[in-house]
Amino acid sequence: MIVLATSDKGGTGRSVTTTNVAYRRALQGDDVCFLDFDFGSPTAGAILDVESVSRGIKMGTGLHSYLHGETAEPARIDVWRHAGWSGRRRPLGAGRLVLLPGDEGGGEFPVDAAMIERCRQLFLGLAEEFSIILVDLSAGRSYAAELVQEATSNLGSGGEAVRWLVFHRWTRQHILAAHGLVFGERGIVNNGVQLGIDREVMEDSIRFVRTAVQEPDSAQLSLLRPAQASWLQRCHEELLELAARRRLGRSMMIGAIPLDPVLQWREQIIRDLDVRSTQIANPETVAAFEDLASKLTQQNYWAAV
Amino acid sequence: MRIQPRQLMLELWQAASAYSHQKGEWQFGGRAQPNSTADAEQLLCLMYPATAEASYFRLEQPDRTGKDVAQALQALGEPIEIPQVLLRAVSTFMRRYSDEDGLPVFHGGAYLQATQAGHILSPEDRRIDIVDSMSMSITLCLATLGFFKEYRRTGIRRAQLLRDVEWLENAASTRLTAAMVGLLRSFTVHTFSPTSTAGAALLRTVDQDGYSEEQLLARLRASLNSIRADLPEATDGTTGLDGLENENHLFECGWSWGVVHGAPAVEADLPESAQKPGRAVARPNLYFTLSALDGIADLSSERTRRLNLLTSTQQSLSRRLQLRWELAQRYWSAIADFGDRRTALADIPWQPTDRAGGESPVTDHYYSLQVAGMVIENLHQRRPAENELASIAQILAELAIRARVTRRASQQETAVEMHVPGLEIPLAEADGKPVVLAWRVTDFATALLKRTMRLVLLARSAELRQQLLDLADEIWGHVEQRMILDGPGAGLWDDPRRPFPGLPDEAGEPSWYFTERVVECLVAAVSVIDMSPVTNVAGISAARTMLSEADHLYHRELLNGALNAGGAMRAELEDVAIQIDRARAAVERRPGTAQAILLEVLRRLNSLEAARPSIVLEGRL
Numbered sequence: 001m002i003v004l005a006t007s008d009k010g011g012t013g014r015s016v017t018t019t020n021v022a023y024r025r026a027l028q029g030d031d032v033c034f035l036d037f038d039f040g041s042p043t044a045g046a047i048l049d050v051e052s053v054s055r056g057i058k059m060g061t062g063l064h065s066y067l068h069g070e071t072a073e074p075a076r077i078d079v080w081r082h083a084g085w086s087g088r089r090r091p092l093g094a095g096r097l098v099l100l101p102g103d104e105g106g107g108e109f110p111v112d113a114a115m116i117e118r119c120r121q122l123f124l125g126l127a128e129e130f131s132i133i134l135v136d137l138s139a140g141r142s143y144a145a146e147l148v149q150e151a152t153s154n155l156g157s158g159g160e161a162v163r164w165l166v167f168h169r170w171t172r173q174h175i176l177a178a179h180g181l182v183f184g185e186r187g188i189v190n191n192g193v194q195l196g197i198d199r200e201v202m203e204d205s206i207r208f209v210r211t212a213v214q215e216p217d218s219a220q221l222s223l224l225r226p227a228q229a230s231w232l233q234r235c236h237e238e239l240l241e242l243a244a245r246r247r248l249g250r251s252m253m254i255g256a257i258p259l260d261p262v263l264q265w266r267e268q269i270i271r272d273l274d275v276r277s278t279q280i281a282n283p284e285t286v287a288a289f290e291d292l293a294s295k296l297t298q299q300n301y302w303a304a305v
Numbered sequence: 306m307r308i309q310p311r312q313l314m315l316e317l318w319q320a321a322s323a324y325s326h327q328k329g330e331w332q333f334g335g336r337a338q339p340n341s342t343a344d345a346e347q348l349l350c351l352m353y354p355a356t357a358e359a360s361y362f363r364l365e366q367p368d369r370t371g372k373d374v375a376q377a378l379q380a381l382g383e384p385i386e387i388p389q390v391l392l393r394a395v396s397t398f399m400r401r402y403s404d405e406d407g408l409p410v411f412h413g414g415a416y417l418q419a420t421q422a423g424h425i426l427s428p429e430d431r432r433i434d435i436v437d438s439m440s441m442s443i444t445l446c447l448a449t450l451g452f453f454k455e456y457r458r459t460g461i462r463r464a465q466l467l468r469d470v471e472w473l474e475n476a477a478s479t480r481l482t483a484a485m486v487g488l489l490r491s492f493t494v495h496t497f498s499p500t501s502t503a504g505a506a507l508l509r510t511v512d513q514d515g516y517s518e519e520q521l522l523a524r525l526r527a528s529l530n531s532i533r534a535d536l537p538e539a540t541d542g543t544t545g546l547d548g549l550e551n552e553n554h555l556f557e558c559g560w561s562w563g564v565v566h567g568a569p570a571v572e573a574d575l576p577e578s579a580q581k582p583g584r585a586v587a588r589p590n591l592y593f594t595l596s597a598l599d600g601i602a603d604l605s606s607e608r609t610r611r612l613n614l615l616t617s618t619q620q621s622l623s624r625r626l627q628l629r630w631e632l633a634q635r636y637w638s639a640i641a642d643f644g645d646r647r648t649a650l651a652d653i654p655w656q657p658t659d660r661a662g663g664e665s666p667v668t669d670h671y672y673s674l675q676v677a678g679m680v681i682e683n684l685h686q687r688r689p690a691e692n693e694l695a696s697i698a699q700i701l702a703e704l705a706i707r708a709r710v711t712r713r714a715s716q717q718e719t720a721v722e723m724h725v726p727g728l729e730i731p732l733a734e735a736d737g738k739p740v741v742l743a744w745r746v747t748d749f750a751t752a753l754l755k756r757t758m759r760l761v762l763l764a765r766s767a768e769l770r771q772q773l774l775d776l777a778d779e780i781w782g783h784v785e786q787r788m789i790l791d792g793p794g795a796g797l798w799d800d801p802r803r804p805f806p807g808l809p810d811e812a813g814e815p816s817w818y819f820t821e822r823v824v825e826c827l828v829a830a831v832s833v834i835d836m837s838p839v840t841n842v843a844g845i846s847a848a849r850t851m852l853s854e855a856d857h858l859y860h861r862e863l864l865n866g867a868l869n870a871g872g873a874m875r876a877e878l879e880d881v882a883i884q885i886d887r888a889r890a891a892v893e894r895r896p897g898t899a900q901a902i903l904l905e906v907l908r909r910l911n912s913l914e915a916a917r918p919s920i921v922l923e924g925r926l
Contacts, residue, residue: 200462217372240369243368244368249367249369251367251368305385305389305459305461305463
């Protein structure tokens, strides 16, 4: 399965959520690889705490170079062995967790047919090795996103399932932007239709993830003054209604990641010990990652009613 | 009002969904064996609030389902799954209560009782159609049609699901038509001589001012004249109209307990065979009349119109039912209103024109409540005067006392019989056949609460409204005591042993009959809270006076050059201006709120003024 993670706006927490989901999924026993397609700012290395690639890989062997035909194989990094927080070995029962980093100083680029083909070959090869391929795209519409959508739309018969996770924060602007990114005139759905995919199949393959969510009844908001709480609840209701009208409602939502100080202050992998032992992270956050990770492959969350 | 309908409803939903949905499937059943009325009641516990006019408990649009609502219904699954769970449950109901030819049936089933202890009812006896089931089905079918019409609009597109929804919509529509036809054929006119037992009972009921029998008869005839003239319009499916030709006879109209013996077939989109010959006696019964009225009211609701739920045949049937609805309401209201010094309704308890042998007179209070219910529904058709409402409020309060709803009951008090075992209505058949079947009615407390809520909706003065809400709270206190605390039906109803000690233990399993009526009361409470607060002229006038004073003083401050007095003063006056505007907007609809804001404003303006004159007076300049 190929999971494409995108968002219309920056700062949604897309990368940190996607990496945590990859980590959780690998812990659950799947072989997972994570592709950093955010060429403008490859940060997956930093989030995963792999020192050597914290701003992309330096030797010109990253995904960026591969797509330009400058290297035959993109570099791979075994996260279990190289991440600072890991014990240099894979936990018992866990699957592989492999990072394909971008190049340091990569940047955006126009797409040509050769690139699309290279990208397609890359996915075909990875699909044989890994059960989950997570692709972190940059925010907004980008060449990289177009490239990936085109490459994955044409993986051949019996091809991998392709699913989209669209991240947005819980604000009016983010809801409208995410709606545009998916359902807009040049949005993901219409792009897919132009690439020959059925509109309904396309819509079934897209789900939204709300990030940095603060429910009005969450403990963090219990210190608000009554008037603030009253106002906040009204805002929340308006957003719920807006989301429902813009087709970002509960039926299209596959996850909601609560606001967590650890994610806010330092984008990083949250391990179970961060919750249980040091208690710096909230258990609800880990639960939300676990939940999203397992729903990725549950068909009923990806079928229209 | 101390009743908190949202919280109570969600608690009830939690218990009802946990009981009804087990092992991934909807389970029909409760204290009584499954039957067409009880199963409809069980479904309506969820479907009725979910499709009520106020949208707090909506379920058909999962994107808009409230968080607490979703939590309460966890037993049914996630919000997205709930409409499909209900789809399967209601479809099962529709299949189960159809005969071999797929035609809807309204059998009394396990709700029927034998009039004689020890007599065991045959399956044949239990397959008899009952007005209660028809009326419940009208409500359920309308709820279903509206629910799934809106559910479709959420953009569902799975082919099998669409087919299932379509199947249910067709089944619900057919059942709705059949129920309406059944009700048309259950409406009847009963004529009798003034010298018969029935005639004597009716004359006794209207005899409130001591007129001679002749005067009384003349007055009674005069007040019923227009109804008598309009009744012959209600020909379709109606029996007993020819009796009206004898002008000397008295009459009553309303619903019998089932399709009346000899009731003609009605033109509708139904096969001939669906209109089986009736068995019921051609005599209206107050309980079934009110039960029919509740179903018919849903046919003409704002929601039914807005969502355009009726086919053209059904609209025509609905109009014919409306006509009977109005006639029955007018008739019973006219009788209830009889009397100058005291109305017949206030002469508690009401004497029915027909009383079965062995029926306890204490259950006559039931008839008072039912007539009051009809009068209240009739008042909803016009704008009644406040004193009319007050006198009915008094009657409800007295019924609550007499039925030991708002007073403590002593052991073995006869009033308890109204609740347990309740009113037993013998289902008399035509031609004086021996009566073997009876229908048990045990909803006195909830019926009283529902009627009280319906009356609150009409009250325009704060005093009467408060008085009625206090009564509603007291009745609710009684109803709440009857909630089942332990066993499979915990959180549902009905366990009357706490208010009425000494009753045998038969709780544990829920009574959907009672629980559904509790749900109706909570929905009624929602509509009460949904109204805007009542106001009165005095309150508005006081608020206006204060507004004018505050506004005046504020402008004087400005005229005095207060804005030159620096930032603190400017900020204060800006805020005062905002508060005055808020108060101005609230004066008409929330005069109390306006006064509260203005009190604060006046105090603040006064403290500005108070700081000034002392300096001048002390003359230290």
